[in-house]
Amino acid sequence: MKAKVYVTLKPSVLDPQGKAIHHSVELMGFEKITDVRQGKYFEIALDGGMSEAEAQTAAEKIAKDVLANPVIEDYRVEVSSS
Amino acid sequence: MKFGVIVFPGSNCDHDAYHVLSKHVGQPVDFIWHKETDLSGYDAVVVPGGFSYGDYLRAGALARFSPVMKAVKEFAAKGKFVFGICNGFQILCESGLLPGALMRNAGLHFACKHVNIRTENQSTPYTNQLENGRVLSIPIAHAEGNYTCDDATFHSLEENNQIVFRYCDENGEITPESNPNGARSNIAGICNLDRNVLGMMPHPERACEELLGSNDGRDIFRSLTHAIAENGVGV
Numbered sequence A: 001m002k003a004k005v006y007v008t009l010k011p012s013v014l015d016p017q018g019k020a021i022h023h024s025v026e027l028m029g030f031e032k033i034t035d036v037r038q039g040k041y042f043e044i045a046l047d048g049g050m051s052e053a054e055a056q057t058a059a060e061k062i063a064k065d066v067l068a069n070p071v072i073e074d075y076r077v078e079v080s081s082s
Numbered sequence B: 001m002k003f004g005v006i007v008f009p010g011s012n013c014d015h016d017a018y019h020v021l022s023k024h025v026g027q028p029v030d031f032i033w034h035k036e037t038d039l040s041g042y043d044a045v046v047v048p049g050g051f052s053y054g055d056y057l058r059a060g061a062l063a064r065f066s067p068v069m070k071a072v073k074e075f076a077a078k079g080k081f082v083f084g085i086c087n088g089f090q091i092l093c094e095s096g097l098l099p100g101a102l103m104r105n106a107g108l109h110f111a112c113k114h115v116n117i118r119t120e121n122q123s124t125p126y127t128n129q130l131e132n133g134r135v136l137s138i139p140i141a142h143a144e145g146n147y148t149c150d151d152a153t154f155h156s157l158e159e160n161n162q163i164v165f166r167y168c169d170e171n172g173e174i175t176p177e178s179n180p181n182g183a184r185s186n187i188a189g190i191c192n193l194d195r196n197v198l199g200m201m202p203h204p205e206r207a208c209e210e211l212l213g214s215n216d217g218r219d220i221f222r223s224l225t226h227a228i229a230e231n232g233v234g235v
Helices: A016-027 A052-067 B014-025 B067-077 B087-094 B151-159 B218-229
Strands: A002-009 A039-045 A073-080 B003-007 B029-033 B044-047 B081-085 B101-103 B111-119 B135-142 B146-148 B163-168 B187-191 B197-200
Touching (some): A052 A073, B003 B014, B044 B067, B081 B087, B081 B218, B087 B101, B087 B197
Parallel strands (some): B003 B044, B081 B197
Antiparallel strands (some): A002 A073, B101 B146, B111 B163, B163 B187, B187 B197
């Protein structure tokens, strides 16, 4: 069982790193790119004995309490058996 | 009066804080390793600057899970003094002892220089020897000092006078140019509602000797000593 966790800055939060990347992308010649936001991606391996629902609950708690700072970030969890 | 300086793996301003507390404040100080769980006997603890846990994940995010932080929370709940400087401020925000978060500097650079900060609230245990409007020259050294919070938190910080220091120019004017990191409303330091927990990005422990360019930081430590001597009550 594997959980994928995506952590992204809330839309209202300024992302200076994303802005710098966006600027570089423009310098590459991509003029139609309107925005870049940087985030984080985590892969969590879970014990096969867990049900999908248990894995989802565990991964959500890990994402909320450790991986993301809810003051500035949102998170999304995807659990799969592969 | 007894002080403790918490030491996490990666703390690097712990000795500076120890030096100032022992030499200039002239009180007994202990280093407290992050695995400790007992803070009884201390009047105040400093959560020092540095790069706890290598700033992995987010600055301060992993230090929050060190055993000592549970004790620090209980210590703060008893009204004892918890002073977070730089990475310490980041840790206190991540731990929920202070509201908001510290993000990457707006300019993306590591900012390392003397800045001016203005005293916004003289009625705290950390500023009782200062007066409102007093400008202090204190160094900063951080890449994640961009204080941010939502509107509701910001308004409550303002209403409750929890903004203790703001970045300013040498005349005490709050200007965009004097903001070194993009912090909301030039916020350099805040306290909790009860005033016993303070977090600030600038390093007052590096500004206690004229030889180092400023001794303005001494008045912050002098204030804290005064507050402890007054039986743990601020002002």
